[in-house]
Amino acid sequence: MSFSENAITVLKSRYLKKNGLGEVIETPDEMLQRVAKHIAQTEKDFDYWYEKFYEFMASLKFLPNTPTLVNAGNPLGQLSACFVLPVGDSMEEIFEAVKQTAIIHKTGGGTGFSFSRLRPKGEVVQSTKGVASGPVSFMKVFDCATESVKQGGVRRGANMGILRVDHPDIMEFIHCKEKEGEISNFNISVAITDDFLEKLANDEEYDLINPHTKKSVGKLKASLVWDEVATNAWKNGEPGLVFIDRINRLHQIKGVEIEATNPCGEQPLLPYESCNLGSINLSKFVKDGAVEWEDLKETVHTAVRFLDNVIDVNNYPIDQIKNETLKNRKIGLGIMGFADMLVDLNVAYNSQEGINIASKLMDFIQSQSHIASSDLAQKRGCFPAWEESIYKDQNILMRNATTTTIAPTGTISMIADCASGIEPYFTLAYHKQVLDGKKLKYVNERLLDRLQSSGINVEDFLEELIANGGRLKGLNVPKSLEDLNEVFVTSMDMDYTAHIDMQAAFQAYTDNAVSKTINMPNSASVDDVKQAYLYSIKKGLKGLTIYRDGSRNVQVLVSASNK
Numbered sequence: 001m002s003f004s005e006n007a008i009t010v011l012k013s014r015y016l017k018k019n020g021l022g023e024v025i026e027t028p029d030e031m032l033q034r035v036a037k038h039i040a041q042t043e044k045d046f047d048y049w050y051e052k053f054y055e056f057m058a059s060l061k062f063l064p065n066t067p068t069l070v071n072a073g074n075p076l077g078q079l080s081a082c083f084v085l086p087v088g089d090s091m092e093e094i095f096e097a098v099k100q101t102a103i104i105h106k107t108g109g110g111t112g113f114s115f116s117r118l119r120p121k122g123e124v125v126q127s128t129k130g131v132a133s134g135p136v137s138f139m140k141v142f143d144c145a146t147e148s149v150k151q152g153g154v155r156r157g158a159n160m161g162i163l164r165v166d167h168p169d170i171m172e173f174i175h176c177k178e179k180e181g182e183i184s185n186f187n188i189s190v191a192i193t194d195d196f197l198e199k200l201a202n203d204e205e206y207d208l209i210n211p212h213t214k215k216s217v218g219k220l221k222a223s224l225v226w227d228e229v230a231t232n233a234w235k236n237g238e239p240g241l242v243f244i245d246r247i248n249r250l251h252q253i254k255g256v257e258i259e260a261t262n263p264c265g266e267q268p269l270l271p272y273e274s275c276n277l278g279s280i281n282l283s284k285f286v287k288d289g290a291v292e293w294e295d296l297k298e299t300v301h302t303a304v305r306f307l308d309n310v311i312d313v314n315n316y317p318i319d320q321i322k323n324e325t326l327k328n329r330k331i332g333l334g335i336m337g338f339a340d341m342l343v344d345l346n347v348a349y350n351s352q353e354g355i356n357i358a359s360k361l362m363d364f365i366q367s368q369s370h371i372a373s374s375d376l377a378q379k380r381g382c383f384p385a386w387e388e389s390i391y392k393d394q395n396i397l398m399r400n401a402t403t404t405t406i407a408p409t410g411t412i413s414m415i416a417d418c419a420s421g422i423e424p425y426f427t428l429a430y431h432k433q434v435l436d437g438k439k440l441k442y443v444n445e446r447l448l449d450r451l452q453s454s455g456i457n458v459e460d461f462l463e464e465l466i467a468n469g470g471r472l473k474g475l476n477v478p479k480s481l482e483d484l485n486e487v488f489v490t491s492m493d494m495d496y497t498a499h500i501d502m503q504a505a506f507q508a509y510t511d512n513a514v515s516k517t518i519n520m521p522n523s524a525s526v527d528d529v530k531q532a533y534l535y536s537i538k539k540g541l542k543g544l545t546i547y548r549d550g551s552r553n554v555q556v557l558v559s560a561s562n563k
């Protein structure tokens, strides 16, 4: 096993079993044995699958999402990261959803909601003759509840709040997180409809619909709302966008409506659905400058089987969630360490070749995961809602309604010690302040290897690199290192189109959605943000999160995990 020092620190603080005194009573190896044992329990040939599951985690080729690592074989037993709960337009339904949220957070899951069914602020409430508080006010209730419940006892819960662009309270929603610290346990996104985009293209007004009466209660100029969204995203990265009609058009199950996604946006789900994720660490699949396709194929097949087993051994926190999840049996296999893979292939992230590799890779992973799910369907049966799915039309048996999702891998990439998700490196080197005032130096390992074999004074060069914000670009790089400039790129070295092109390349071959931050320099304008929006629509994304450098005091996404 090859956990790094950083990985062991993370594992000790959040993942390994502790006794009543808070002392760690499990080794990382025992953790993986516990997980493999729990997930292999449904297998007839337990020994074989236990060994396979253990081996592909121990070699850090694959890791499941955090709740699986923490809870498998432990009393909580809740293994999924992603949930969507419906919020109905009555006090009973709203507070039922608050309660369900608390229960899910307690077990380590994250929750997404659409607040679009709630009547707008100020509408008279028949039973009390009072006035309705509106979606934003109720979001604050969910936010407070989240604040008090630590996820699985280890981290604060994460939420996604979504409001349709045609909800009468849309303007209040767009501004609801403007003040730093407000509703801080939520990410927020505006659900953009096709009708809205059409009105925007024609520079027209669109109708605001009261979800309670289904009647139009006013109009807004589409360009005005677009401007407000872009201005706020420019100011502090929120709201994000989800292209909700597009998500529904591409949904694998017919006759049902998706309203929301999980907290980081990569997993659109039906009300009460949950999904478990797992990610393949691509940094382990390059040998002598070439992708090891056979090994990757085998890993995809094992991962699909693993994630399908998770559905059956999962301890669902609420009966409705169990029922809805078992109908479609969605799983989300994704990747991490993509930036590492590109460096090992000597290819720049922001190049056509980089995009080509992304497309080829995800096409391969998606089609192999479909073959794996189809093989499982022959043995274990199709998912129960298969008759209502696109797979019936195509006459393809499937065990799972979806197989692929690209998650941020915020924590599991630290455990695997690789670049997170499909993000480029955020920085190549930095000083990290540790508790006793000492400074630790972090350096990208692949870069360090190359520096050490180049014959330069590595220490001096690293100090210059750190002073340059951890970027090679703009630095006086010695001649012997010039070829590194192109390949060791960071997220700030490329413009937004390169980020969106990469997200689009992956989205084209992903059943669910892709988590990615579109980084922009501090100097970007509101107009640049709007251009990025239009470009993302043209490229077929399901959603978009932009972040302008330095626009938030506390940069939540800019963590060491993005390195």
Ligand code: CDP
Residues within 6 Å of the ligand: 064, 065, 066, 067, 081, 082, 083, 108, 109, 110, 111, 151, 155, 156, 157, 158, 262, 263, 264, 265, 266, 277, 407, 408, 409, 410, 411, 412, 413
């Ligand atoms: O790396 P890890 O498995 O911990 O999670 P991730 O890939 O960063 O996030 C995947 C999903 O886990 C998110 O979209 C959320 O649904 C959930 N999550 C959460 O509930 N709370 C967090 N603090 C982080 C993630």
